[in-house]
Amino acid sequence: MAPVEAGPRASWTSSAEVVPGAEQRDRARELQLVDRVLGLEAENARLSTRHLLTPTAELAAEERLEQLSESAAWRLGWLLTSPLRIVRRAKRALLG
Amino acid sequence: MSPGHAASAAHVWVDARFASADTLPALLGAAARAGADHAEVIGEAGQHGTPATREALGALLDAAEAAGARLIVWLRGGRLHADALSVLGEVFERYPDSVLGYGDWSGPAGRIRPPAYSPLRLLEHDYLGPVVAFPPASLRELLAGASDEPGSEVDALDLVLAFDGAPAAAVTVPRTLAALASQPESQRRANDDRALRSVRRRLRETGASVEPRAEGVRRVRFAVQGRPLVSVIIPTRGGSATVAGRERVLVVEAVRGIVERTAYDNVELVVVADEQTPQPVVDALAELAGDRLRLVRFTGPFNFSEKVNAGAVAARGEHLLLLNDDIEIVHPDWLERMVALVQRPGVGAVGALLYFEDSTIQHAGHLYEHGQAGHIAIGWHGGQRDPLHTLEVVRETSGATAACLLVPAEVFAEVGGFCTLLPGNYNDADFCMKLRAGGRSVVVTPDARLYHFESKTRDATVLRSEIATLRRRWVRQAQVDVYFRS
Numbered sequence: 001m002a003p004v005e006a007g008p009r010a011s012w013t014s015s016a017e018v019v020p021g022a023e024q025r026d027r028a029r030e031l032q033l034v035d036r037v038l039g040l041e042a043e044n045a046r047l048s049t050r051h052l053l054t055p056t057a058e059l060a061a062e063e064r065l066e067q068l069s070e071s072a073a074w075r076l077g078w079l080l081t082s083p084l085r086i087v088r089r090a091k092r093a094l095l096g
Numbered sequence: 097m098s099p100g101h102a103a104s105a106a107h108v109w110v111d112a113r114f115a116s117a118d119t120l121p122a123l124l125g126a127a128a129r130a131g132a133d134h135a136e137v138i139g140e141a142g143q144h145g146t147p148a149t150r151e152a153l154g155a156l157l158d159a160a161e162a163a164g165a166r167l168i169v170w171l172r173g174g175r176l177h178a179d180a181l182s183v184l185g186e187v188f189e190r191y192p193d194s195v196l197g198y199g200d201w202s203g204p205a206g207r208i209r210p211p212a213y214s215p216l217r218l219l220e221h222d223y224l225g226p227v228v229a230f231p232p233a234s235l236r237e238l239l240a241g242a243s244d245e246p247g248s249e250v251d252a253l254d255l256v257l258a259f260d261g262a263p264a265a266a267v268t269v270p271r272t273l274a275a276l277a278s279q280p281e282s283q284r285r286a287n288d289d290r291a292l293r294s295v296r297r298r299l300r301e302t303g304a305s306v307e308p309r310a311e312g313v314r315r316v317r318f319a320v321q322g323r324p325l326v327s328v329i330i331p332t333r334g335g336s337a338t339v340a341g342r343e344r345v346l347v348v349e350a351v352r353g354i355v356e357r358t359a360y361d362n363v364e365l366v367v368v369a370d371e372q373t374p375q376p377v378v379d380a381l382a383e384l385a386g387d388r389l390r391l392v393r394f395t396g397p398f399n400f401s402e403k404v405n406a407g408a409v410a411a412r413g414e415h416l417l418l419l420n421d422d423i424e425i426v427h428p429d430w431l432e433r434m435v436a437l438v439q440r441p442g443v444g445a446v447g448a449l450l451y452f453e454d455s456t457i458q459h460a461g462h463l464y465e466h467g468q469a470g471h472i473a474i475g476w477h478g479g480q481r482d483p484l485h486t487l488e489v490v491r492e493t494s495g496a497t498a499a500c501l502l503v504p505a506e507v508f509a510e511v512g513g514f515c516t517l518l519p520g521n522y523n524d525a526d527f528c529m530k531l532r533a534g535g536r537s538v539v540v541t542p543d544a545r546l547y548h549f550e551s552k553t554r555d556a557t558v559l560r561s562e563i564a565t566l567r568r569r570w571v572r573q574a575q576v577d578v579y580f581r582s
Contacts, residue, residue, distance in 0.1 A: 011371055012378040016389040018366075018410045027409040027509075035512030038530050042569040052572050054264035055191040056212045060576040063270040 106181045106229075107165040108135040109156070111251070112145055113287060114173030114226070115277045123175055123277060130176040134163065139249070148249050150239055157239070161232045168235050170252040174201055174226025174274030183271050184229045195234040195261055199269030201225045203276035205483045212578035213266035214492035216440065216539055218256060219295050219316045220309065221489045227273040228252040243297065253291055257298045263537075268578065288312060313485050315543075318436040320360075326435060327413030327505070328354055329366045331394070331403035332421040334373035339424075339453060339549055346421040346549070348380045353425035355384050360431040363417075368392045368407040401514035401523045404498065408508055416508055420499040422549040426451075430544035434502045437490065437539055444536025445503040445528065447496025448544035449487065451478060458548050460486060461493030461540040462525055464574040465582070467567060469495070469525040472540075472580045486580070490541045493579050495528030499548050507536065515565065521558045522566045529570045 020028070045052055053061065068074055108127040115123055120137055127135040137145030138153065146152050160168060167188060169181065180199075188194055200209050210223040217223065230238065241258035242250050259266060292314055296306045302318060309315035332347040351365055365385045369378065371393060382389055392410045394403050408416055415438060417431070434446045450459040457480075460473040472493065473486055480487060498514070501524065511530040514523045528538045566574070 012369065012373050012375045012393075014378050014382055014391050016382050016385075016387075016391045018390045018392055020392070020406070020410060024409040028405055031405050031409070031509065031513035032516055033512070034510070035515045035530075038512055038533070039515065039517075039526075039565075039569050042529070042533060046569070046572055054212070054578075055187070055194060056264070056266075056268040057573070057576065057578050059187070059267070060270050060578050060581065064576050 105133050105165050106167040107160045108132040108169045109138045110171045111139045112137050113139040116280050119277045126175045130181045168230050170228045172226045173277045176274050180273040194267045195265040197229045197267040198224045199273040201274050208483050209581035212268050213263050217491045220314045221485050222253050254294050313488050320436045321439050323362050324414035326363045326415045327366050327411030328417045329407035330419050330421050331368045333370040334377035350421050350423050357425045359428040364388050366390045366407045366411045368394050368403045371395050399519040401516045405513040416505050418498045418501045424547040426545045433543040438502050444531035445538045447540040448500040449542050450548040459497050462495030463580050464577040467574045492537045493540050495525050498524035517565045518562050521562045
């Protein structure tokens with residue numbers, strides 16, 4: 001069919017419309033509640049010390065860290081911030 | 097994980113079916129240099145090695161255990177790296193509940209990084225590589241379940257196919273464990289044939305058909321159990337776009353594709369339409385879909401997740417197919433393929449292979465890197481091949497786009513549907529994370545291919561709150577992708 005423009009206030013009608021009843025509204029609310037609970041569980045798990053990752057994921061994350069610490073960007077950053085570390089170390093040595 | 101750790105009494109079984117006879121001494125030598133306590137050729141019936149039958153390998157395992165072996169390494173045509181056994185030993189010590197392990201290898205195409213344990217993918221492609229390791233007790237158990245035919249040959253693939261424990265107990269080691277040795281063509285073909293027979297044997301009771309798809313790749317087709325009603329949920333505002341030089345009303349063409357070009361016909365169409373959807377569009381939908389159409393009015397401010405949820409609560413189907421309106425069907429059996437997969441045990445959702453208008457890949461699964469979600473294989477040309485057959489096989493993935501996602505209605509409700517805190521972005525990523533956190537897998541099939549004219553309709557604005565919500569929930573899981581390792 002050819003494209004049709006709609007005005008912002010247009011409102012359609014159709015015999016195929018399903019008007020949500022109380023049950024549907026309750027189910028939609030229930031979905032939202034379950035989502036929030038699972039979301040909070042996920043946040044809680046992230047903040048706790050509980051083991052979140054599978055062995056495969058843990059090893060992959062360690063590999064990623066290794067790659068990162070061997071990258072040129074990391075080395076350059078390390079080089080650029082080295083004066084700061086020297087000053088900090090000297091300060092600690094002097095002031096105890 | 098650092099090299100140099102002592103190997104924990106590893107016995108290496110060099111499988112003669114995966115390497116030419118003249119390379120076997122070199123493979124045995126590499127095993128010895130890697131610190132193997134014992135190395136032995138298997139799979140050479142009637143010659144010097146041990147036949148790879150369940151009985152003969154059982155006896156070999158008895159001897160290995162008596163000699164104090166703590167790890168059996170099944171070598172399938174790989175020259176072990178010097179530190180491979182110490183790396184494996186350390187992994188199995190660190191994760192004592194692990195049942196099996198495999199890792200990266202190098203070959204003519206460079207370093208190959210196999211995915212995390214993916215049981216459906218394994219049926220279509222053996223991604224285990226040249227090194228598969230087992231603690232002896234696990235190996236004994238897997239051998240018992242590998243084949244019930246006395247005298248039949250067993251391969252490490254049979255053992256991993258027999259594994260039905262927690263997926264986390266199968267560890268993918270992100271280290272290059274071996275270099276692939278050259279293999280005669282005849283041997284490769286024989287191994288392909290044997291793998292085909294193994295998968296057929298494994299799926300005998302499911303009624304699935306297993307046929308060669310391409311070299312080294314099989315096509316497994318599960319039959320749809322029963323004829324469940326699928327509710328196709330299409331959120332829309334009735335918009336139009338130019339596709340292939342022709343103006344079209346997106347939702348009407350999407351519905352036409354389902355009504356006229358989809359073989360699976362037990363569907364209802366739940367169209368969640370914005371208030372301002374033009375009346376002629378609504379009329380065209382009613383004319384196309386007849387009494388299979390259920391229209392849900394959406395009046396709130398834009399929120400894709402709310403629209404999907406509104407469709408889900410109005411749906412009556414056993415399965416929900418979430419579908420964008422800017423989709424075009426490519427081949428008729430796509431939905432049937434997806435339904436058959438979503439019925440497999442442990443599967444939480446099934447996604448499709450999506451193409452841009454120019455036939456390059458738009459989506460082949462979600463890809464997570466550095467806390468960001470992207471798309472696997474984006475921009476690849478349609479027939480592109482890679483050593484792990486990414487576009488050719490049914491694969492477990494970290495997630496799949498809601499542009500085309502099939503999910504059992506029960507599972508959708510169980511995880512709370514789509515998160516309404518994510519109105520425009522990441523709602524599908526969050527949904528898939530919830531599925532996976534609950535122990536279900538997300539699968540993408542190349543046997544469901546659709547065009548997705550995403551750029552035609554999508555507002556790419558990402559809200560700060562959306563990024564914050566995703567990070568609050570899943571930042572750790574989104575750092576690395578274990579199914580598509582780059």
